[in-house]
Amino acid sequence: MVSYREIQASNELISDANAPRVAVFVGGTSGIGQLTVKALVNTGVSIRIYLVGRKSSEERIQTLIDELQAINPQAEVIWTEGEISLLSETKRICEVIKAKESRVDLLFLTAGYIPFGERKETTEGLETVQSLEYYSRMLFTTLLFPLLGLSENPRVVSVLSGGLERVTSINLDDLDLKKPGNFGGVAAQGQYGTMNSIYLDKLATNHTDITFIHSWPGAVNTGSVRRGFGPNSIMVWVIRLLLEPLLALVSYSDNESAQRHLFQSTSAAFGGRGIPWKGKPGVNSREQETTGLFLVNHKCDCTPNTRVIPVLREKAQTKVWDHTQEVLRPYL
Template identity: 60%
Template sequence: MVSYSQIKASNVLITDGPRVSVFVGGTSGIGNYTARALVSTGASVRVYIIGRESSEARTRAFIEELNAINPKAEIIWIAGEVSLLAEVTRVCGIIKEKESRIDLLFLTTGYAPVGAREDTAEGIEITQTLAYYSRMLFIVQLLPLLHEAENPRVISVLGGGLERTSGIILDDMELRKPSNFGPINGQIHCGTMNTVFMNKLARENPEVTFFHSWPGWVNTGNVNRGYEPNSKWAWFVWLFLEHIIELFGFSYEESGQRYLFQCTSAAYGGQGTPWNGKIGVNTMNETGKGLFLVNYKCDCTPNSKVVAELRQKAEDKVWDYTQEIFKRYM
């Protein structure tokens, strides 16, 4: 485990962090905490925060707070309903018009599918869109700008290291069968697809460092989303789960600092803030750039046997299926 004291000691060395960052889901939760940690370094940075239009008033107040913390930081709000892939394309178009490079793409949208299935207007179940399709489309759309940065990083926060070969349902990618849909199946399925798709991206884009990260327990509020008020799950969350997370989970500040470490440290890929500790190993069991599966302790968990089997059995199917969906929005 990388201790919190080590992480803070590393982060205090940041003088020139990611100059241009895009936070998809930065209006709350881990994206919000990480954006705050980045701006608090005092570095001259430009940060895009993307979220639903209904979050704008709250986010404007957050932006004012960030500007007070660091007047050198430029914070740009873009409203977008990114559960719709057409909106992802529109938002990426705005960023492409404004920027010539991106140093950091940070993806945290989504919540567990604990309620009834809900398809978007585009016909894809909403939690799967947020946890997988939307995130991967942001990466694909913004790759040209990532290639222009010196040390570009892409971080998808979901379930890195928790992949299972039996967890990905290749004959029902969108989990249409009722027996395949649910909080456990849905999370494992989307998490595994994140790793499979990003693993291929990492091999094809060796200049970019990719992360699929598992945050552990952090009280982001997402545990309260997606179910009917006064349902059994709502009562369970209120009576037990929120208190357990509060007791054993990371604080907002520590979560933000741990992700700032992943955004900047040379512990992953060899470039970044100087690091004298253990060097992370990617999914190819190498220390150079690639895809890093990082757990809540900031340790790399290559999950080598499972990832190798997924590369053989699932990668082409996941890639082709996803690209078939994306071609409507490119």
């Protein structure tokens, strides 16, 4: 087990010599993504961060960017506006970044929420949260491969539910949960999380130079639980008044969550490259200590889920891969 003290000690070693120089945060406008951006900037390193998010958050984010630049003038935080639930916009944003950068060291993906409430589709016909938590994340990863490939220590971190896969948590007959009765908050989170792991596992076999992490953050009181309900829904108040005070008792503090995700973004514990790690090396989804896909839980332990992943690899991977390729093809 990795202790929090070890995590803090590792993060204290982050310097210009080993930190990511160019990072892309998709979902860094709130929650775990924003906490991690702040922690990274607070290390004082020279870094360029593309903070990608939707128009409605732009004004609020400008204040944050001003604060971050004041804390660390060596950090350049570039607001990159785009409607990230749309794959056409994902492609456009990647083109903007590709036109400016010759490499990307860290891609950090956190957009999404639990889709309690009604099923809502984007104008591209995808369920909004499936697009945010799965399709758009896989498209960002794929389109930025050419820049990640030019980094010395490229890393992709997708924050959702790594290690929580179950053979029964994926509906292979209805991958987009479109059929009546198949969609719901819990079913959707299981489906999108499992699809993340299966697809990233395959990408990792094709891109052995990259460290992939699918992280399960545990409980962090970011307000994510209530996002699925409309702003005027009574459920928002029920969650605020009843559930969130309870969640706060079992949640990681903002700072600890930030430090844990900073560790996952920089430590050599995952694949051997990054901030030197003297503890037990993490094992990937193929139970190896080399690069690959690391399923990392809220304690920052690798949980390769050895009873489930091989079964999913055999029974589900081809179907998920082919279906995802079909959805992403127009944007590749």
